[in-house]
Amino acid sequence: MPNLTATEYSLITNVMSLCCAAMLAGALFFFYSRSQVAHKYRPALLVSALVPSIACYHYFRIHDSFIHAYTLTNGIYIASGMPFNDAYRYADWLLTVPLLVIELVAVLALQPEVSRKLILKLSSAAALMILLGYPGEISQVTTTRWIFWGLSMVPWSIIMVTLFTEFTQAYSRQSDEVKKLVGNARGLLLITWAFYPIAYLAPMVGLSGDVAQCGLQVGYTIADIVAKVGLGIYIYMIAMAKSEADGFAGDAQVAKASLA
Amino acid sequence: MPNLTATEYSLITNVMSLCCAAMLAGALFFFYSRSQVAHKYRPALLVSALVPSIACYHYFRIHDSFIHAYTLTNGIYIASGMPFNDAYRYADWLLTVPLLVIELVAVLALQPEVSRKLILKLSSAAALMILLGYPGEISQVTTTRWIFWGLSMVPWSIIMVTLFTEFTQAYSRQSDEVKKLVGNARGLLLITWAFYPIAYLAPMVGLSGDVAQCGLQVGYTIADIVAKVGLGIYIYMIAMAKSEADGFAGDAQVAKASLA
Numbered sequence: 001m002p003n004l005t006a007t008e009y010s011l012i013t014n015v016m017s018l019c020c021a022a023m024l025a026g027a028l029f030f031f032y033s034r035s036q037v038a039h040k041y042r043p044a045l046l047v048s049a050l051v052p053s054i055a056c057y058h059y060f061r062i063h064d065s066f067i068h069a070y071t072l073t074n075g076i077y078i079a080s081g082m083p084f085n086d087a088y089r090y091a092d093w094l095l096t097v098p099l100l101v102i103e104l105v106a107v108l109a110l111q112p113e114v115s116r117k118l119i120l121k122l123s124s125a126a127a128l129m130i131l132l133g134y135p136g137e138i139s140q141v142t143t144t145r146w147i148f149w150g151l152s153m154v155p156w157s158i159i160m161v162t163l164f165t166e167f168t169q170a171y172s173r174q175s176d177e178v179k180k181l182v183g184n185a186r187g188l189l190l191i192t193w194a195f196y197p198i199a200y201l202a203p204m205v206g207l208s209g210d211v212a213q214c215g216l217q218v219g220y221t222i223a224d225i226v227a228k229v230g231l232g233i234y235i236y237m238i239a240m241a242k243s244e245a246d247g248f249a250g251d252a253q254v255a256k257a258s259l260a
Numbered sequence: 261m262p263n264l265t266a267t268e269y270s271l272i273t274n275v276m277s278l279c280c281a282a283m284l285a286g287a288l289f290f291f292y293s294r295s296q297v298a299h300k301y302r303p304a305l306l307v308s309a310l311v312p313s314i315a316c317y318h319y320f321r322i323h324d325s326f327i328h329a330y331t332l333t334n335g336i337y338i339a340s341g342m343p344f345n346d347a348y349r350y351a352d353w354l355l356t357v358p359l360l361v362i363e364l365v366a367v368l369a370l371q372p373e374v375s376r377k378l379i380l381k382l383s384s385a386a387a388l389m390i391l392l393g394y395p396g397e398i399s400q401v402t403t404t405r406w407i408f409w410g411l412s413m414v415p416w417s418i419i420m421v422t423l424f425t426e427f428t429q430a431y432s433r434q435s436d437e438v439k440k441l442v443g444n445a446r447g448l449l450l451i452t453w454a455f456y457p458i459a460y461l462a463p464m465v466g467l468s469g470d471v472a473q474c475g476l477q478v479g480y481t482i483a484d485i486v487a488k489v490g491l492g493i494y495i496y497m498i499a500m501a502k503s504e505a506d507g508f509a510g511d512a513q514v515a516k517a518s519l520a
Contacts, residue, residue, distance in 0.1 A: 007398075010347060018351040021317050025310045025355065032291065032306050036299070072342070250299030252514035259515065 001069055001079040002210045009070060009077040012217045016063040019221045023056035026229035033236055038248035041239035044107035048232035051096045051103070055228055058092035059221075061085075066217070089220065090137065093130045098123035100231055101159065104185060107235045108171050108178075109242070118170060122162060125155035133200065145204050153197060160190060177241050185234035192227035195219060261329055261339035262470045269330060269337040272477045276323040279481045283316035286489035293496055298508035301499035304367035308492035311356045311363070315488055318352035319481075321345075326477070349480060350397065353390045358383035360491055361419065364445060367495045368431050368438075369502070378430060382419055389415035393460065405464050413457060420450060437501050445494035452487035455479060 004012070030049035034042045062085075069084035070077040101122035105115055129152050136148025163186050171182050199219055202212055248254070264272070290309035294302045322345075329344035330337040361382035365375055389412050396408025423446050431442050459479055462472055508514065 006343070010343075010345070014345070014347045014351055017321060017348065018354065021314045021351065021355055024317060025314050028291075028313055029306065029310055032294070032309070033303070035294075036303060250511070250514075252511035253299070255511075255515035256517060 004077040020059045023052040026052035037239040038243040047103040048235045098126040129155040195223040264337040280319045283312035286312035297499040298503040307363040357386040385415040455483040
């Protein structure tokens with residue numbers, strides 16, 4: 001752990017704390033928004049709420065672990081000797097990354113067999129991607145890191161190719177508005193998910209020290225907020241657009257319509 | 261950090277704790293009030309609930325940070341050497357201030373394109389206002405503080421001008437009762453939001469020491485309660501007035517209406 005200036009330490013811990021708050025707000029928003037959308041889109045919003053709930057928990061742990069890894073000495077933050085547990089990120093991703101692809105497919109309410117096939121393929125590739133990344137992350141040997149980075153990039157590429165082929169076909173019959181929103185959601189996923197394998201390379205290309213540590217921690221945290229809460233907001237907008245197209249105006253209205 | 265008397269220290273920490281409780285109560289009230297208003301006003305109440313939820317989290321952190329920044333010695337509270345992290349306020353505002361303008365527009369349930377345009381303009385100006393304020397806040401140089409204060413006042417002014425022009429037009433077709441409530445909500449926002457740029461000036465005009473510290477911490481906390489829970493109460497009253505005008509008397513009543 002490199003020494004950090006007070007500004008760097010503050011920036012890292014404040015962004016981690018902001019992330020706890022953003023994940024909390026995201027989770028609450030998605031949980032309570034379920035009643036705003038038609039019945040069949042609610043499981044997708046529920047999954048969208050689970051993701052920031054899990055992340056909120058992990059960011060409390062990450063923030064705590066980071067604070068205990070440093071001690072303030074003469075205005076400089078130096079390593080306390082307690083290790084910073086970066087594995088919380090992997091535990092988080094192992095649960096949340098498969099859920100992110102599930103929510104993206106689930107909100108489309110496709111034919112069950114199409115949906116099941118896509119979910120199985122994308123979520124198992126997502127879990128494999130995280131599992132294969134971890135042995136490299138904890139290794140100090142550059143070759144080992146490169147091997148696991150390469151292995152992890154295989155499921156990463158499978159996910160991206162699937163999203164731009166099979167998945168595109170699967171949502172081709174949606175309305176123009178929905179197609180645009182799904183395309184944007186997929187773009188957000190592509191951009192945010194590109195950050196992780198690039199950040200993984202940092203220590204392998206000689207990026208270390210306080211500035212790299214700062215960039216990495218802040219970068220991962222912002223990428224997590226955008227990937228999780230940002231994608232959830234797209235899921236919400238897709239569910240709202242599809243509900244409106246289905247003529248949904250609240251549960252009470254549905255009950256009224258059936259009685260009329 | 262100036263030394264504080266026991267009275268000053270108690271006042272600050274007690275107001276911060278009161279704020280945690282007020283935010284919690286506000287959040288719960290807005291979450292559970294959603295079913296009291298018609299379907300289309302519920303997202304506005306949901307956003308009104310997220311704001312004090314986020315603030316409640318941050319006031320726990322602020323309270324904690326303040327307590328650790330002081331130590332009691334011979335009946336006087338002196339700086340412990342641990343920094344008080346004022347940045348929690350900025351992290352809070354970065355999330356909540358855009359949400360405050362969103363709830364104010366959302367509750368009117370305007371035409372989607374009018375709503376979208378106003379929300380985009382007001383919420384991005386709000387985020388920019390907070391981001392531009394921060395570099396000045398953490399600077400010890402008076403000139404730097406003045407520059408960022410001035411920069412931050414640009415989006416502040418854009419928000420105020422928009423609220424008194426474009427926004428006024430957007431709600432001109434509402435009923436007299438709603439117009440009055442929206443006007444009051446806007447007034448509350450103008451008054452509470454005026455406190456922040458004035459408080460920001462305190463160290464620049466030579467206000468420091470224990471009394472200034474006390475005034476600033478208590479002032480920010482009270483302004484936050486009024487701006488967040490107070491505005492939420494107006495949003496609730498507007499949603500109730502509009503629901504009543506729409507003939508809404510509960511979800512069960514909507515369903516029952518078709519049986520009559």
